[in-house]
Amino acid sequence: GENVEQHPSTLSVQEGDSAVIKCTYSDSASNYFPWYKQELGKRPQLIIDIRSNVGEKKDQRIAVTLNKTAKHFSLHITETQPEDSAVYFCAATDAGNMLTFGGGTRLMVKP
Amino acid sequence: NAGVTQTPKFQVLKTGQSMTLQCAQDMNHNSMYWYRQDPGMGLRLIYYSASEGTTDKGEVPNGYNVSRLNKREFSLRLESAAPSQTSVYFCASSDWGGNEKLFFGSGTQLSVL
Numbered sequence: 001g002e003n004v005e006q007h008p009s010t011l012s013v014q015e016g017d018s019a020v021i022k023c024t025y026s027d028s029a030s031n032y033f034p035w036y037k038q039e040l041g042k043r044p045q046l047i048i049d050i051r052s053n054v055g056e057k058k059d060q061r062i063a064v065t066l067n068k069t070a071k072h073f074s075l076h077i078t079e080t081q082p083e084d085s086a087v088y089f090c091a092a093t094d095a096g097n098m099l100t101f102g103g104g105t106r107l108m109v110k111p
Numbered sequence: 112n113a114g115v116t117q118t119p120k121f122q123v124l125k126t127g128q129s130m131t132l133q134c135a136q137d138m139n140h141n142s143m144y145w146y147r148q149d150p151g152m153g154l155r156l157i158y159y160s161a162s163e164g165t166t167d168k169g170e171v172p173n174g175y176n177v178s179r180l181n182k183r184e185f186s187l188r189l190e191s192a193a194p195s196q197t198s199v200y201f202c203a204s205s206d207w208g209g210n211e212k213l214f215f216g217s218g219t220q221l222s223v224l
Contacts, residue, residue, distance in 0.1 A: 001170070004153075006153075009151065031210070032209070032210045034212070034213075036213075042217075043201065043215040043216065043217050043218060044154065044201070044213075044215050045215070046212045046213065049212070089153055089154065093209050093210055094209075096209075097208040097209045097210050098156060098159065098169065098208075098209045099156070099209040099213065100156075100170070101153040101154040101155070102153055103151055103152055103153045104151070104153050
């Protein structure tokens with residue numbers, strides 16, 4: 001099955017700095033890579049996703065890049081704000097189109 | 112639209128007790144899922160139902176059973192709870208399969224003593 005590894009497990013940045021979270025996956029047939037944000041005590045919510053036919057996607061301060069050859073994808077958050085503090089999960093589909101999640105990254109944005 | 116509704120929000124069980132977690136969605140989605148969330152381990156798939164009338168095991172199915180009651184409802188049952196099942200459980204749904212946005216319920220915090 002699919003194996004998704006996510007790094008770092010915790011990340012602390014100053015407000016206004018950029019944050020980068022990286023994930024690797026094992027199944028070369030994976031073709032869908034979403035990112036979910038989970039605020040403390042809340043449910044995970046999709047913030048951005050990318051499909052294998054696209055190398056990069058951007059939505060305001062958030063961007064995701066995908067390198068299919070190397071089997072890794074990354075989340076980039078620019079101009080971080082305190083409300084960006086949360087746990088972020090990457091995920092990838094397996095051959096059966098089921099999502100496998102990474103272990104999560106706790107992002108702390110210090111004012 | 113309520114989205115995905117799951118009950119209860121909190122539950123404490125003794126080892127060996129049974130319980131059923133209920134989940135319902137009002138978005139006319141075909142696929143529904145049960146995940147558990149443990150610290151540092153992300154969200155792990157317990158069971159899923161790709162469409163009404165079908166259910167399949169996910170990554171960690173042992174100790175659980177599911178029922179897709181109809182298109183709206185997907186329940187998770189613990190027949191004989193164990194301390195290792197202490198976790199936060201999330202139900203989710205999507206239009207068709209894992210290649211689409213998942214909508215999550217608000218979660219159930221379960222403690223097994």
